[in-house]
Amino acid sequence: MAAESARARTLTHADPARVSLQTALEALADPVRRSILRDLAAHDDWTRACGTFDLPVTKATASHHFAVLRSAGLIEQRDEGARRLNRLRRAEFDAAFPGLLAAVLDHAED
Template sequence: MQRPLLHPASDDLKLESVLYALADPMRLEIVRRLVAGDCPLNCSTAAPAHLPKSTQSHHFQILREAGLIQSERRGTEVVNKVRLDEINARFPGVIEAILKAAKPFVCPDAGKAG
């Protein structure tokens, strides 16, 4: 039996948890990709390609526990979407300001030939 995916209620979102979750460049990139997408994305699509699955899971867990994303199991996949409306209602403009100010993520393997 799989463990349930726990999400904090909108009223329980804490600014310090949101900021902590977005302080990591990988998690910030995941949120950037989810915001840019027009539909929920599975973990492998939303995360940078070079990350091992265990590391992806860890980052998604932190984002979920901070209340930044909503995750749902669909068969063998977990799809994620940003809780942008809820976060903006609680902390107006914070996510947009962070995404606007953040530098784009560059994959460490981007310049290497395979």
């Protein structure tokens, strides 16, 4: 009987393979979201909770950005107690959009 927590029900992940290029590019075209992705790329999977990112926005806005990244198939999230841990879906996203993530994350500026 499942017993998914009410919390987890808000966690809808998009399959990167079914994400449109439009959605992917829109998700990547925001500096706050790119900073989240860079941060994730620089750390091990499941080691960064949403609140541990140093972002120039309130937590409400940050929550919005995490949702957008989830909908674009760029990140995966998992609840660990009161915290929500994150993982960059590098391999899956690369399979759907070869070279795109590397082109964005490997860029020096921005």
